[in-house]
Amino acid sequence: MSQVLLIEDDPAVREGLHLALTRQGHGVRAVETGEQGLAALDGVDVVVLDLMLPGMDGFEVCRRIRATGTLPIIMVTARGDDMDVVAGLEAGADDYVVKPVQPRVLEARIRAVLRRSAESTGATDVERHGELEIDRGALVVRRAGEPVALSPTELRLLLELSGAPGRVRSRQQLLEAVWDHGFLGDSRLVDACVQRLRSKIDSDPPRYIQTVRGFGYRFGPL
Template sequence: MAHILLVEDDSSVRKALSRGLALYGHEVDTAATGQEGLAKAAGAELVVLDIMLPGMSGFEVCRSLRASGQTPIVMLTALSDDLDVVGGLEAGADDYVVKPVEPRVLDARVRAILRRGAPAGGGVLQRGALELDSGSLTVSKHSRPIALTPTETRLLFHLASHPEQVFTRQQLLEAVWEHDFLGDSRLVDNGVQRLRAKVEDDPASPRYVQTVRGFGYRFGPF
């Protein structure tokens, strides 16, 4: 299914998740430290990254990976602590799961993220200075390409395909992150924040991805 890099210092967890993901059809490479993870990340289609690592933390690894590319990242945390969750999302993670996690749950998250990069069919959307090509899933502004992660791409395409329609955070969680439960709205808020930083002229006064206070987000109006 996918080439996954699992960065986890606990050998028992590393072996269990690696074996479980392999049973679901994934090719899994592993690393026990952040430095080793960075060295092996180049060929991975997705990185599953523990926060608590010896030496270089998962936050540092995540920021480094995000600075050098758009590879999807799922953070592993032993606690659903706000600081861990927010820190991982702000570092650039696409999603997170709380340990202990069953391989089938992690597999579901992995597959959901990978679907965000799947071809969406032909057609080009022109929205202001933005051009969204749904065939190649590429975005440009003033004819200059914008590098987006799969999550950011899917969020932008979903909003832009329904201009001026207001979506709640829960609706976006279901449509973009494929969370079919009352999920964590911080995933949406952080995703919007990162998307605005890339597509808006002034992220503090967004033109494209606008906030509707008390409800959620919409694309436009201009």
């Protein structure tokens, strides 16, 4: 049974999601502040995080979680068409849902991030691209010999792009392959994750993950 940490200050929303996720078979730990959430991370498999929290807001909570590990984070935002989404993704969130939250949508997002977190390609070869080393069997990435800490989504994106060097992948193709999102997926998920991944493995200008304007991205060391 997966363990979900729900950080939500609205009592009605918190209680409703707690009940829905419990019925869907998850263990749920529900708290109302960011400080309480950071103190309750032990043993958690995924965090569902409201951005608009009193005191320490969700952006800061997200940054602190991401700075110390690869725990999957799904953010909850009241608006889906403004800078909150971009800022939350740039802070390290793996996915997002918009209020009012539909429990079935949240459940699908949770299962998707948990699947990405646990998935292994089964390959045993080690790829080397310049100073970048990708061990697909061990799911370990090194840059100049040093391990690189990637979130499950960042790792899945890198594996997807590096699996076919030189091949251009559209944002929609990446949404379907990495996030399991269909036609209505949000391309901001891809752009924000690429930005975070580049900050960890790439240089300026990018050497490994290159933007193909008007279409998407390709992997290919220059």
